[in-house]
Amino acid sequence: RKKNPTPANAQKLPGPKGLPVIGSVHELPGKCSWMKFHEWGQQYGPIYQVNLAGSNHVWISSDKIAHDLLSKRSGIYSDRPFIPALEQDNRTSGQYLPLMSRNEKWTRQRKFAKQIMDNSQKASFFNYPEVESVRLLFELMADPSRYNHHLESFIARVTSRLAWGTSAPSEELKQRARELLIGVSPTGALGNKLPFIMSLPEKLAAAKAWESRRSRTERKFFETMLEEVAQGLEKAPTPLTPGVSVKQSWTSMFLKKRGSWGFSSDLEGAFAVGMHGIAGALTIAAPMQSFCLALCHYPQYQPILHEEIDRVLGDRMPTYEDMPDMPVLRAFIRETLRWRPPVPTGIPHESTQDDVYEGYFIPKGSVMHPLEWSISRDPEMFPEPDAWNPLRWLNSNFPTYQEPLAKYPTITSYSQFGYGRRTCQGMGVTEADLFVGIGSIAWLFSMETVDESIDMSTRSATPDEIHTPTSDDDCAERFDLDALDAIQRKLMPLSNDSGVDLAYDSHGANSDLPTPPMTPAEEKTMRFPSGLRTLKLVKKVEHQRTRSWATTPPETPAVELPSLDLPVPSTIPTTGSAEPIKSADGSYDTDPTMNFSTLLIAKPLPFKFRMQIRNPERAEVVTKQWTELKMKGEFEDARVYWKGGNAGDAQHGWGEVFS
Numbered sequence: 001r002k003k004n005p006t007p008a009n010a011q012k013l014p015g016p017k018g019l020p021v022i023g024s025v026h027e028l029p030g031k032c033s034w035m036k037f038h039e040w041g042q043q044y045g046p047i048y049q050v051n052l053a054g055s056n057h058v059w060i061s062s063d064k065i066a067h068d069l070l071s072k073r074s075g076i077y078s079d080r081p082f083i084p085a086l087e088q089d090n091r092t093s094g095q096y097l098p099l100m101s102r103n104e105k106w107t108r109q110r111k112f113a114k115q116i117m118d119n120s121q122k123a124s125f126f127n128y129p130e131v132e133s134v135r136l137l138f139e140l141m142a143d144p145s146r147y148n149h150h151l152e153s154f155i156a157r158v159t160s161r162l163a164w165g166t167s168a169p170s171e172e173l174k175q176r177a178r179e180l181l182i183g184v185s186p187t188g189a190l191g192n193k194l195p196f197i198m199s200l201p202e203k204l205a206a207a208k209a210w211e212s213r214r215s216r217t218e219r220k221f222f223e224t225m226l227e228e229v230a231q232g233l234e235k236a237p238t239p240l241t242p243g244v245s246v247k248q249s250w251t252s253m254f255l256k257k258r259g260s261w262g263f264s265s266d267l268e269g270a271f272a273v274g275m276h277g278i279a280g281a282l283t284i285a286a287p288m289q290s291f292c293l294a295l296c297h298y299p300q301y302q303p304i305l306h307e308e309i310d311r312v313l314g315d316r317m318p319t320y321e322d323m324p325d326m327p328v329l330r331a332f333i334r335e336t337l338r339w340r341p342p343v344p345t346g347i348p349h350e351s352t353q354d355d356v357y358e359g360y361f362i363p364k365g366s367v368m369h370p371l372e373w374s375i376s377r378d379p380e381m382f383p384e385p386d387a388w389n390p391l392r393w394l395n396s397n398f399p400t401y402q403e404p405l406a407k408y409p410t411i412t413s414y415s416q417f418g419y420g421r422r423t424c425q426g427m428g429v430t431e432a433d434l435f436v437g438i439g440s441i442a443w444l445f446s447m448e449t450v451d452e453s454i455d456m457s458t459r460s461a462t463p464d465e466i467h468t469p470t471s472d473d474d475c476a477e478r479f480d481l482d483a484l485d486a487i488q489r490k491l492m493p494l495s496n497d498s499g500v501d502l503a504y505d506s507h508g509a510n511s512d513l514p515t516p517p518m519t520p521a522e523e524k525t526m527r528f529p530s531g532l533r534t535l536k537l538v539k540k541v542e543h544q545r546t547r548s549w550a551t552t553p554p555e556t557p558a559v560e561l562p563s564l565d566l567p568v569p570s571t572i573p574t575t576g577s578a579e580p581i582k583s584a585d586g587s588y589d590t591d592p593t594m595n596f597s598t599l600l601i602a603k604p605l606p607f608k609f610r611m612q613i614r615n616p617e618r619a620e621v622v623t624k625q626w627t628e629l630k631m632k633g634e635f636e637d638a639r640v641y642w643k644g645g646n647a648g649d650a651q652h653g654w655g656e657v658f659s
């Protein structure tokens with residue numbers, strides 16, 4: 001304040017007064033801190049400032065103001081704040097593009113990022129989302145109770161393939177992302193709350209030692225991955241080299257034009273790729289998890305999505321190329337991102353010059369936060385902002401409606417991905433992953449709350465009635481799919497001399513019913529294109545018996561389905577306008593849709609719900625495709641990179657994490 005006295009022609013921004021030294025730190029809740037910033041926004045207006053332990057933080061709850069400052073005046077609002085808990089200075093180290101100052105390294109890495117993103121997008125992300133969505137559906141069928149884990153694995157596997165051409169590092173990548181997230185979150189590493197500990201010797205500061213090991217492990221991992229791809233490329237200089245296959249990846253793109261990116265070393269390239277891996281590893285899983293919440297709590301919209309899926313896709317799974325034909329699916333995705341923003345606080349910019357906006361003074365060095373939670377809830381743009389209503393993107397009566405529906409709704413350029421020169425580089429990948437991933441889930445499954453007496457869409461349930469999750473294992477109620485366990489059991493390999501024979505029973509549903517005998521005519525043998533391996537598909541004839549899995553979607557309130565001519569008619573009911581439930585202590589724990597983790601990414605915690613297979617033939621399609629891809633070696637298991645297991649040794653390995 002002394003350095004930046006308010007000029008005579010301007011006034012101070014409004015905001016909470018706070019205490020000497022610590023400012024308003026003590027007023028922030030441990031969880032859902034963005035709700036406090038949202039509340040302050042309602043009290044002080046769409047732009048206000050807060051002193052947090054001596055730093056001036058400016059919070060913006062309006063898209064227009066965020067654009068005015070962060071985009072139109074990007075010359076002075078495009079820096080990043082210093083993060084004390086990291087070993088290397090985030091602004092200059094060249095390790096993490098999203099956290100760098102606007103310097104030479106940032107410029108060249110951003111240029112590199114644009115090229116690798118554009119090139120992979122042109123190649124439809126090498127169909128990695130499509131291949132991995134088969135594995136995702138198979139895993140969801142086999143073990144639905146770990147749905148949160150499977151969704152994260154799907155994203156981490158696609159991202160690993162994009163980064164290095166293999167899904168083997170997916171578990172390591174998730175861990176790298178978790179650890180970095182702790183390192184950068186204001187509510188994460190201790191060094192961010194008490195910066196002075198980072199200047200103590202490691203022996204005296206466990207948090208510093210943790211960070212030092214994290215940083216070493218990350219570097220070693222990125223170096224290892226770069227080396228492996230480089231070795232693969234030496235052996236197989238072209239994708240068609242006989243006997244060797246190197247899958248396309250961002251790393252192979254880097255290596256093929258190694259000298260032309262202007263990087264100071266290969267390590268800079270390894271970080272430029274690895275950082276994109278980390279940026280994609282967990283962020284995209286969050287909206288997939290929120291999508292499950294939304295479908296369960298707003299069941300009236302589910303038939304609309306299923307109608308589009310069945311009409312456009314029929315018995316095949318979605319691909320990236322289906323995007324223009326599926327505005328309803330895109331609307332569900334867009335609305336999910338709006339309703340539960342994965343990065344609710346936004347990623348802060350820092351100002352490099354004093355400025356005056358609308359008569360208010362913004363001192364140099366202010367940390368500028370576009371508060372996504374509030375921006376996505378602007379009632380002018382989003383009537384009934386707390387309701388999850390995908391039709392706001394499809395119904396011409398809503399202010400968010402845009403033509404043509406072949407293109408809109410889209411998540412590209414959405415405020416969720418930031419502003420000005422620092423906008424997110426991963427919008428294209430995010431859109432592809434969400435479209436294929438969420439589309440595949442809705443193609444195969446319907447979802448509903450476990451207890452139908454609870455109608456969350458009106459938010460009328462009392463805290464006691466709401467299922468509070470405790471862990472991944474305790475989460476989703478086993479849906480009526482013990483059948484799929486049976487399928488998995490029957491997928492046990494039966495070896496013979498010619499290769500691997502796999503048998504599965506398409507009638508695994510009712511294992512309690514006697515299995516009818518098979519005639520030879522009922523057995524079909526399928527040969528893989530390679531001709532090397534034989535899949536013996538044991539297909540039994542249809543029998544008059546009831547399956548325990550659902551062949552029809554669960555009952556939902558009557559809705560008028562959209563005609564083939566979109567926009568969707570406005571007669572479809574919309575409900576659920578109430579605010580998230582807040583408990584007496586000020587937390588939001590009683591509302592499962594607000595049960596997020598505490599770090600920078602708002603990841604919904606597991607909750608109980610029921611998934612049902614909509615059509616058993618589709619389950620068979622998935623099982624067959626999974627089997628084929630598995631036998632082609634597409635589904636690599638996650639690999640351990642450290643001596644003695646993930647825990648590793650004193651030098652490298654997984655650090656302790658919390659979420």
Ligand code: HEM
Binds near residue numbers: 110422
């Ligand atoms: C749901 C998914 C995602 C969300 C919500 C998201 C959100 C964001 C936000 C808010 C920013 C900061 C923008 C700003 O400062 O104005 C950002 C930056 C960035 N994101 Fe994403 N992101 C997502 C996925 C991804 C993915 C998949 C990648 C890469 C594969 C990625 C790469 C980046 C990079 C490199 C930046 C830094 C840009 C810069 O500082 O110059 N993001 N993202």
